[in-house]
Amino acid sequence: MTERRSWTRDELLVAFHFYNQTPFGKISHRNPEIINTAKLMGRTPSSLSMKMANIASCDPSITASGRSGLSGAAKADREMWQEMTRDWENFFFNASEAFNKINKLQSPEAEAVCPDPSLELDDFHGQEKLATIKTRVGQQQFRAVVLSAYDFRCCITGIDIPELLIASHIVPWSRDPQQRLNPSNGLCLSSLHDAAFDKGLISLNEHLELMLSPKLLNSSNDYLANSFEPYEGKPITNPSKHLPNPIFLQHHRSEIFHKQR
Structure with a gap:
């Protein structure tokens, strides 16, 4: 050969x-x-x-x-x-x-x-x-590529059970068809943190540090506090490939993230 x-x-x-x-x-x-x-x-x-x-x-x-x-x-x-x-x-x-x-x-x-x-x-x-x-x-390939880029771990919490992980879109699927499957438009998040990101309750600043919406910070629910507050201000675990695009993250902060209660 x-x-x-x-x-x-x-x-x-x-x-x-x-x-x-x-x-x-x-x-x-x-x-x-x-x-x-x-x-x-x-x-x-x-x-x-x-x-x-x-x-x-x-x-x-x-x-x-x-x-x-x-x-x-x-x-x-x-x-x-x-x-x-x-x-x-x-x-x-x-x-x-x-x-x-x-x-x-x-x-x-x-x-x-x-x-x-x-x-x-x-x-x-x-x-x-x-x-x-x-x-x-x-959709299947996007999930596989994003999860592997983050070594199959939630980039916020480190959760490493694939069944609990989501390839979360930074710019939502419906808003930019050309970037729907771009892995740099993805984050590997636990299902809970994906839901919070999707609804604008959390975001990432320009240093890839976790930001919490006042809606979360003002909650009296102990489970929510324990699930989010320990990670506030801490950087995510960076992927080995397909770093999140800063332009997409800026869009999330300005258009989706809830800055006020």
Whole structure:
């Protein structure tokens, strides 16, 4: 087997798929998931992990933190990074298709579930059906990417039970369709803190420190006090990738956060 053969588009999509869903510190040829998928691709684990490290050098959130990944990113890597950030929905869908093809799994179209449980995918036709599928796949991928960026821990409390974690949108889903699936528009929060963030009861300042609304601070409920007040003014745990966009956080503070009772 030669390791110098060119990467196909599907293989590169798989590498991006893994990069997005793997915490930065676990990009390693010893990672069992990388080992298994590399074998199916006909590549060594070192080849796949090195490609992921090359992709990291295209990631502004990695380079801005002083980490560099590897410096060997190819032109195709950089072009695919730009393709991804221009259209997250289509990219997530295509990457999922490539991953499932290599792993001989069902395609995203076959496994997608209609977001509205009262409707079946058979009720849709043509472009409408495809759009519904892409939306569902995108939602699944957004959650996977955001949670992995925060190492599957609430960035406020450190809760690490996946069933209790939400990929919370900073700018709400309905307000900016182009940024719905951008991981930099996401925070990993516990279900309680996600609800509070969504309703503007908490926010983050420009230093990524927790802000509490007077509605919470003036509450006499001991459970609420214990769930929020110990974290006031403390910085969140930063993600390893996809840092929250300051512009999105400013929008949350100015348009959603309740500054008064």
